[in-house]
Amino acid sequence: MTNKITIAVDGHSSCGKSTLAKDLARKLNYSYIDSGAMYRAVTLYALRKEISGVNAHHIKQHLDNINIHFETNEQGLSAVYLNNENVESEIRMKHVAESVSRIAEIKEVREKLVMEQRKLGKSGGIVMDGRDIGSVVFPNAELKFFITADIDVRTERRFSEMKEKGLSISKKEVESNLTQRDKIDSSRKESPLIKVKEAIEINNSNLSKEEQLELALKIVQETIDKLS
Ligand code: DC
Numbered sequence: 001m002t003n004k005i006t007i008a009v010d011g012h013s014s015c016g017k018s019t020l021a022k023d024l025a026r027k028l029n030y031s032y033i034d035s036g037a038m039y040r041a042v043t044l045y046a047l048r049k050e051i052s053g054v055n056a057h058h059i060k061q062h063l064d065n066i067n068i069h070f071e072t073n074e075q076g077l078s079a080v081y082l083n084n085e086n087v088e089s090e091i092r093m094k095h096v097a098e099s100v101s102r103i104a105e106i107k108e109v110r111e112k113l114v115m116e117q118r119k120l121g122k123s124g125g126i127v128m129d130g131r132d133i134g135s136v137v138f139p140n141a142e143l144k145f146f147i148t149a150d151i152d153v154r155t156e157r158r159f160s161e162m163k164e165k166g167l168s169i170s171k172k173e174v175e176s177n178l179t180q181r182d183k184i185d186s187s188r189k190e191s192p193l194i195k196v197k198e199a200i201e202i203n204n205s206n207l208s209k210e211e212q213l214e215l216a217l218k219i220v221q222e223t224i225d226k227l228s
Contacts, residue, residue: 003124003125004028004030004123004124004125004126005124005125005141005142005143005220005223005224005227006121006124006125006126006128006138006140006141006142006143007021007024007030007126007127007128007141007142007143007144007145007220008128008133008134008137008138008141008143008144008145008199009021009024009127009128009129009130009133009144009145009147010129010130010131010132010133010134010135010144010145010146010147010193010195010199011129011131011145011146011147011148011193012147012148012149012154012178012182012185012193013154013158013178013181013182013185014154014155014157014158014161014178015147015148015149015154015204016147016149016157016204016209016212017129017130017147018034018036018129019209019212020129020145020147020202020204020209020212020213020216021034021127021128021129022078022127023209023213024127024213024216024217024220025126025127026076027213027217028125028127028220029125030125030126030127031120031125031126031127032078032126032127032128033070033078033117033120033121033126033127033128033129034070034078034080034128034129034130035113035117035128035129035130035131035133035137036100036129036130036131037070037080037088037091038068038080038113038116038117039100039103039104039109039113040080040091040092040096040097040100041066041068041080041081041082041087041091042059042063042066042068042103042109042113043091043096043099043100043103043104044082044087044090044091044096045059045062045066045082045083046058046059046062046099046103047095047096047099049062052099052102053099053102056099056102056103056105056106057106059103059106059109060106060108060109063108063109063112065083066082066083066112067082067083067084068080068081068082068113068116069081070120071086092165093167094162094167094169094173094177097177097181098177100181101180101181101184101185101188102184104131104185104188105184105188105189105190106190107190110132110190110191114132114136114137114191117130117133117137118137118138121137121138131185131191131192131193132191132192132193134146134196134198134199135191135194135196136191139196142223142227143200143219143220143223144196144198144199144200145199145200145201145202145216145219146195146196146199146200146201146202147201147202147204148201148202148203148204149203149204149205150203150205151175151178151179153205154178155171155174155175155178156171158174158178159171159174162174200219202215202216
């Protein structure tokens with residue numbers, strides 16, 4: 001019997017990574033960690049301290065005061081906590097989305113969060129999604145996915161998600177935020193988003209959630225079979 005493996009899911013913003021990662025974890029009975037939620041929680045802390053824009057690097061002085069953990073509720077949904085406060089909804093808001101890439105560029109922020117992510121995944125049996133999971137956090141992960149979708153499809157998905165939550169934002173704003181974040185995430189100096197050579201790419205522009213999950217589960221099974 002193979003022990004539970006580590007599955008890294010990287011890709012662009014709003015390409016369905018978290019949906020896939022959550023579904024995989026549920027089906028496989030693994031834990032799920034949304035690493036983006038950790039960067040968003042640090043960003044929320046920064047915004048509350050009025051740290052943003054050109055002063056984003058001031059967050060470095062506060063890192064020891066920032067504690068992040070996850071809890072799963074009775075419905076099996078995971079929520080991120082910032083210093084023991086549930087901030088799962090607040091971190092999805094526009095002001096956080098607009099500032100997070102700048103905070104995620106900072107070396108010291110990444111070092112702290114990568115260390116915590118490795119601790120969370122030390123026993124395997126984990127699906128973690130983000131931008132640098134296969135390249136930096138778990139370079140030895142047994143399985144790495146790189147998820148992508150066309151920008152129009154991603155914009156439409158994120159726009160509907162925000163509309164459902166009652167947030168007022170235009171499609172144009174959503175598209176420009178996604179494009180801007182992709183650009184910063186892929187071109188930053190510290191752990192940019194890259195597709196590592198061993199990652200399996202899935203472009204889900206024309207796949208339903210169910211089709212994407214079915215395809216990924218088949219790949220997981222093949223990986224586990226090869227290892228045992
Ligand atoms: O996955 P997300 O959109 O919630 O991520 C929010 C931001 O955090 C994203 O713009 C890039 C950053 N991020 C990162 O740099 N590294 C990760 N492992 C996860 C997210």
